[in-house]
Amino acid sequence: MRFSSHSSALTRALTAASLGAVLALPAVACGQDTTSRNEGVSLRLGYDPYTKPGVLVTAIGGVGGDSIRAIVQRDLDYGDRVTVLPAGGEVVTSGAARVNYPLLAKIGAAAVVQSSVVPGGLRVVLHDVGGKRVIQRRTFRLPATRDTPAWRLAVHDVADEIERWITGTRGVAATRILYVKDGKVRVVDSDGENDRAVTTTGTTLSPTWHPNGRTIAYSVFGERGTQVMVRDLNSPTARRVTEAGAALNITPAFSPDGSLLVYSHGEEEGSDLFATTLEGGLGRRVTVGRGTDNVSPSFSPDGRRIAFTSGRSGHPEVYITDVDGTNAELLTDFDFGDQSYRSNPDWSPDGRMIAFQSQVSGQGFQVMTINLRDRSIKQHTSEGSNEDPSWAPDARHLVFTSTRSTGRQLYVLDTESGRLRQLTRGGGARAGAWSPPLVRSVTASATAAAGRDAQPE
Amino acid sequence: MIRITRVAPLAFGLVALLGAGCRRQQPATQPTPAIDADSAARADAAARERARQDSIANAQRAEADRLAAERAAAEQRLADARAALTAAIYFDYDRADITDEGKATLDAKLPLMSANAGLRVRVAGHTDARGSDEYNLALGQRRAAATKRYLVLQGVDANRIEVISYGEERPAAAGDDDSAYSQNRRAEFEIVAGGENLQLPTQ
Numbered sequence: 274m275r276f277s278s279h280s281s282a283l284t285r286a287l288t289a290a291s292l293g294a295v296l297a298l299p300a301v302a303c304g305q306d307t308t309s310r311n312e313g314v315s316l317r318l319g320y321d322p323y324t325k326p327g328v329l330v331t332a333i334g335g336v337g338g339d340s341i342r343a344i345v346q347r348d349l350d351y352g353d354r355v356t357v358l359p360a361g362g363e364v365v366t367s368g369a370a371r372v373n374y375p376l377l378a379k380i381g382a383a384a385v386v387q388s389s390v391v392p393g394g395l396r397v398v399l400h401d402v403g404g405k406r407v408i409q410r411r412t413f414r415l416p417a418t419r420d421t422p423a424w425r426l427a428v429h430d431v432a433d434e435i436e437r438w439i440t441g442t443r444g445v446a447a448t449r450i451l452y453v454k455d456g457k458v459r460v461v462d463s464d465g466e467n468d469r470a471v472t473t474t475g476t477t478l479s480p481t482w483h484p485n486g487r488t489i490a491y492s493v494f495g496e497r498g499t500q501v502m503v504r505d506l507n508s509p510t511a512r513r514v515t516e517a518g519a520a521l522n523i524t525p526a527f528s529p530d531g532s533l534l535v536y537s538h539g540e541e542e543g544s545d546l547f548a549t550t551l552e553g554g555l556g557r558r559v560t561v562g563r564g565t566d567n568v569s570p571s572f573s574p575d576g577r578r579i580a581f582t583s584g585r586s587g588h589p590e591v592y593i594t595d596v597d598g599t600n601a602e603l604l605t606d607f608d609f610g611d612q613s614y615r616s617n618p619d620w621s622p623d624g625r626m627i628a629f630q631s632q633v634s635g636q637g638f639q640v641m642t643i644n645l646r647d648r649s650i651k652q653h654t655s656e657g658s659n660e661d662p663s664w665a666p667d668a669r670h671l672v673f674t675s676t677r678s679t680g681r682q683l684y685v686l687d688t689e690s691g692r693l694r695q696l697t698r699g700g701g702a703r704a705g706a707w708s709p710p711l712v713r714s715v716t717a718s719a720t721a722a723a724g725r726d727a728q729p730e
Numbered sequence: 731m732i733r734i735t736r737v738a739p740l741a742f743g744l745v746a747l748l749g750a751g752c753r754r755q756q757p758a759t760q761p762t763p764a765i766d767a768d769s770a771a772r773a774d775a776a777a778r779e780r781a782r783q784d785s786i787a788n789a790q791r792a793e794a795d796r797l798a799a800e801r802a803a804a805e806q807r808l809a810d811a812r813a814a815l816t817a818a819i820y821f822d823y824d825r826a827d828i829t830d831e832g833k834a835t836l837d838a839k840l841p842l843m844s845a846n847a848g849l850r851v852r853v854a855g856h857t858d859a860r861g862s863d864e865y866n867l868a869l870g871q872r873r874a875a876a877t878k879r880y881l882v883l884q885g886v887d888a889n890r891i892e893v894i895s896y897g898e899e900r901p902a903a904a905g906d907d908d909s910a911y912s913q914n915r916r917a918e919f920e921i922v923a924g925g926e927n928l929q930l931p932t933q
Contacts, residue, residue: 456899476899479864497852498894499867519892521871524864537868541875541893544868566868582865588824589865614824616862630862638861660862703863 326383335390348432348446451480514553580618623668841931848924858911870895
């Protein structure tokens with residue numbers, strides 16, 4: 274937790290809020306995650322909930338094994354829930370019978386991931402060191418051609434599954450992030466690889482994901498106004514969904530069930546949120562701004578409410594409304610000194626929190642989260658100007674725009690440990706939007722978990 | 731081919747004869763009165779004609795100069811008119827209301843809008859780089875709309891004014907200081923139709 278060292282009511286309030294957040298942490302560190310489900314295997318290893326379990330990933334035999342190991346180790350590290358041990362494979366030999374559990378325990382390993390490349394994929398065995406036994410065996414299908422984006426995504430999926438076996442929470446390595454640079458939409462893998470252009474013409478802003486992980490929407494500047502476009506990531510043809518004409522049509526967001534597109538529409542009397550179907554058209558009015566500006570909608574995960582930025586009080590604040598436009602209420606109802614400007618809300622995928630940016634006295638804009646249960650607020654950044662947070666599917670990591678180095682870059686933050694890593698290079702990156710999970714793991718074994726679809730990229 | 735040797739003495743003789751003849755006529759100090767009057771009159775007339783031509787030329791030059799100056803003045807007035815039509819107005823931080831200076835700049839456009847019924851303009855609203863990129867798009871739109879509303883209230887037909895917003899996306903001045911910020915919080919004007927033969931307002 275980094276805060277400015279002013280002695281003021283502000284700092285005291287922040288410290289109190291952050292202590293409250295820290296005290297609330299153990300519940301999450303224990304893996305009390307509302308999104309993942311126990312698949313009938315013992316997932317909770319015997320580790321101290323206040324520390325991260327040590328995980329050893331052994332050397333992987335077979336062609337491409339080194340790349341796979343490097344990706345999996347980095348993914349587990351980036352997940353911030355386990356500590357990847359640097360030790361080599363000499364303490365473990367192939368075959369569970371010869372695994373030296375006491376030695377592994379001595380070096381701090383709670384789990385060992387033992388893998389080998391097999392025809393068509395990767396065979397993974399997970400050892401519970403404390404329990405001195407194997408607790409998971411699975412063969413993951415991998416694309417035949419290595420080092421392609423699809424192959425990397427499949428390896429990320431392996432890491433995400435391993436993380437779920439160990440911690441109870443699925444990782445977010447098999448995800449991507451949309452963003453804007455030099456007016457063009459781009460997409461990058463969660464580990465910063467495969468950074469590539471999505472749009473090539475026009476000046477764009479505010480890219481956003483459909484829950485299907487394939488369709489996106491964004492706004493584009495035109496001769497006489499801005500329009501909202503929808504397209505498939507893998508197809509260059511974009512479709513205009515807002516009505517032609519001189520108007521402002523910006524900040525699109527899909528509902529969690531994918532059936533609605535909510536965006537901000539303005540002509541000459543302020544701007545309001547409208548909800549339309551993917552067929553397009555003006556749609557149904559959501560907010561009644563009466564000439565004020567209402568932009569940047571973000572759905573709650575149950576699809577029933579929308580958080581958004583509104584200038585109705587005279588300066589931008591974050592509000593929440595029901596999807597039909599009723600019960601609009603001020604969310605950022607707190608006093609943060611003389612500077613009041615709160616905007617760009619993003620509702621966490623587990624429904625518990627809303628991340629947003631707030632002007633902080635003497636510090637410019639910073640990334641904050643508000644807990645919806647008790648309305649406690651946490652400030653997550655303090656260096657440079659930090660804006661526009663977007664949650665990862667694990668409701669724990671965020672991507673946001675920061676000026677802390679040179680120019681604007683995307684950074685990934687772990688909201689629990691405060692750990693930061695730079696995602697983009699080369700300057701000018703902003704408007705990051707984290708994808709939903711892009712893969713459900715595909716197994717070569719006959720037994721698939723009930724209700725689980727296979728959706729490889 | 732002429733044989734040079736035979737002609738030479740002949741040519742020499744001719745030249746001598748002509749030269750002698752000219753020499754004989756030049757030193758005449760007292761020409762006959764009739765010839766004097768004629769040539770004096772002719773000289774006089776020639777001089778008067780030259781003077782007349784000079785004065786005509788002067789007058790033409792003066793006229794050309796006057797026309798050029800008038801054209802230049804007219805072009806300057808036209809340029810001033812275009813400048814007044816496309817002059818930007820500026821806003822306070824996070825505000826969309828028209829300042830007093832803004833009103834004066836907008837008022838200067840009114841006579842031109844009246845004198846040119848076919849004139850259509852597009853007002854583009856801009857913001858400085860601070861704050862939400864997305865909210866700034868709405869703020870830019872609000873600035874453009876407020877500008878249009880003022881002009882319409884002063885009598886300009888609403889159909890002649892379009893509004894558009896670029897938010898913080900097209901700064902006029904680079905930099906992260908107050909000077910750049912204040913230059914970027916603006917509404918810009920662009921003539922989209924009817925600007926070819928601008929009629930200046932009478933008076």
